[in-house]
Amino acid sequence: xxxxETIAGIRQALDSQRRTGKSMGFVxxxxxxxxxxxSLIEASKANxxxxxxxxxxxxxxxxxxxxxxxxxHALEADCQLLEAAGCDLxxxxxxxxxxxxxxxxxxxxxxxxxxxxxxxxxxxxNGVGIVVSKLFNIIQPDRAYFGQKDLxxxxxxxxxxxxxxxxxxxxxxxxxxxxxxxxxSSRNRNLSPAERREAPALYQALIKAQEILHNEGTIEAxxxxxxxxxxxxxxxxxxxxxxxxxxxxxxxxxxxAPGATALCxxxxxxxxxxxxxxxx
Numbered sequence: 001x002x003x004x005e006t007i008a009g010i011r012q013a014l015d016s017q018r019r020t021g022k023s024m025g026f027v028x029x030x031x032x033x034x035x036x037x038x039s040l041i042e043a044s045k046a047n048x049x050x051x052x053x054x055x056x057x058x059x060x061x062x063x064x065x066x067x068x069x070x071x072x073h074a075l076e077a078d079c080q081l082l083e084a085a086g087c088d089l090x091x092x093x094x095x096x097x098x099x100x101x102x103x104x105x106x107x108x109x110x111x112x113x114x115x116x117x118x119x120x121x122x123x124x125x126n127g128v129g130i131v132v133s134k135l136f137n138i139i140q141p142d143r144a145y146f147g148q149k150d151l152x153x154x155x156x157x158x159x160x161x162x163x164x165x166x167x168x169x170x171x172x173x174x175x176x177x178x179x180x181x182x183x184x185s186s187r188n189r190n191l192s193p194a195e196r197r198e199a200p201a202l203y204q205a206l207i208k209a210q211e212i213l214h215n216e217g218t219i220e221a222x223x224x225x226x227x228x229x230x231x232x233x234x235x236x237x238x239x240x241x242x243x244x245x246x247x248x249x250x251x252x253x254x255x256x257a258p259g260a261t262a263l264c265x266x267x268x269x270x271x272x273x274x275x276x277x278x279x280x
Contacts, residue, residue, distance in 0.1 A: 001083040003090045007138055010091045014052070014139065022049035026141035028132065031055040032072040032186035033081050036176035040145040041085045043173055052139055053082055054091040056098060061127030067273070072189045091139070103130050109156050115249055116264055117152045117275070120239055125156050132157055136166050143169045147176075149183050151262060151277045152249050175277070177203070183276045190272045198233055199269055205229040206263050206278045209241075213255055213263075213280060219243050222263075230267065239266040239273070246279050255280065 004010040014024065025044030029037050033055075044051040055078055062068035075092060082090055107129035112118055118125055136144070146154050154172050161170055176184045181203035182196075191199055208229055209222035226241045244251050246262040255261050261280040266273065 001079070001087055001090060003079060003092060005091075005093055006097060007093065010052075010089065011138060013089060017050055018140075023143075024048055024139070024141045025051045025143045025145060026135070026139045027051065027053045027087075027145045028135050029053060029055055029078075030057045030071065030186065031078050032074050032189060033078045034176075034184045034186065034188075036147055036149065036184040038081060038085050039176050040147060040173055041082065041087050043171065044143065044145050045086055047171075048143060050088045051086070052089045052091060052141065053087050054093075054135055054139070055079075056091075056093055056131070056135075058098075058127060058131040059095060060099070060103065060130060061124050063121045063123050066271075070190055070271070072186055091135075098131065098134060105130060107133075107160075109159055112152065112156055112159065112249060115152075115244070115251065116240060116242055117266070120266065125153075128153060128156055129160055132160060133164065136161075136168070141168055143171055145171045145173055147173050148277065148279070149175045149185065149275065151246070151264065151279075155247065155249055181207075183274075185274065187272050187274065192270065195235065195270045195272065198235055199274065201230065201233045201236065202265060202267055202269075202274055202276050205241075206265060206276060209243075209263050210278055210280060213243075213261075219253065219255075226265065235269055237268040239268065241265045 025048035027040045027044055041051055057071055059068055079090055107126045109125050146157060158170055180200040182200045205226045208225050212222045212225055223241055230236045230238050242251055242264050244262050244264055246260050263278045266275045
């Protein structure tokens with residue numbers, strides 16, 4: 001596995017491979033890797049000649065400085081995981097390499113900015129859009145792999161690819177969960193042992209809402225059940241629970257066709273913010 005820290009270095013390496021006609025899959029990450037990330041690597045390896053993974057904690061997408069400071073870093077351990085998974089190239093640049101000057105460009109993703117993560121993390125998707133655009137421009141992959149856990153991010157990247165004309169396929173991969181249902185996340189490392197034991201309540205609340213809707217219950221009944229369930233766990237502070245169109249993330253007043261309705265949730269557990277979703 002080859003590792004690069006400069007844009008010039010990774011471009012030179014990829015250009016030589018591209019001239020031989022090899023297809024490229026790309027997995028952008030912020031590091032602190034887990035089995036969910038490795039599932040993206042495995043999917044890329046199954047469908048491309050080469051797999052590239054980036055590891056970059058992007059400061060412009062953090063609207064909370066404390067969240068950025070607490071984000072875990074484990075570059076050497078991450079590279080060991082990637083090598084064991086068969087990743088071909090790793091791009092791990094510094095902040096100065098990606099941002100030699102502070103970006104002044106502003107991206108607005110329309111109605112995606114007003115709901116869920118967009119409503120609670122102002123400026124977040126501008127930062128995501130800028131760094132993903134930079135990475136796509138540097139790597140120029142045939143396919144890019146993103147996890148469903150960040151469902152709204154997938155919608156943002158889909159819009160970015162469409163509106164800016166990137167010539168690539170976006171592949172959304174299912175959420176990978178721990179045995180107790182907790183969605184795998186780099187931020188799970190910040191949970192205390194007691195918080196980690198309590199964390200699966202978030203997924204259990206989603207399951208409860210899913211059961212209500214499958215049994216022809218109303219959206220309001222599902223929302224009430226989620227709020228009630230999390231109130232039994234005082235360490236949780238619910239930020240939002242919304243039932244939305246799985247593609248546009250706009251709230252819906254009734255269930256849509258199978259696969260088109262998403263249950264989306266965000267909550268704080270202690271100092272750690274967790275998100276999760278289910279698609280009906």
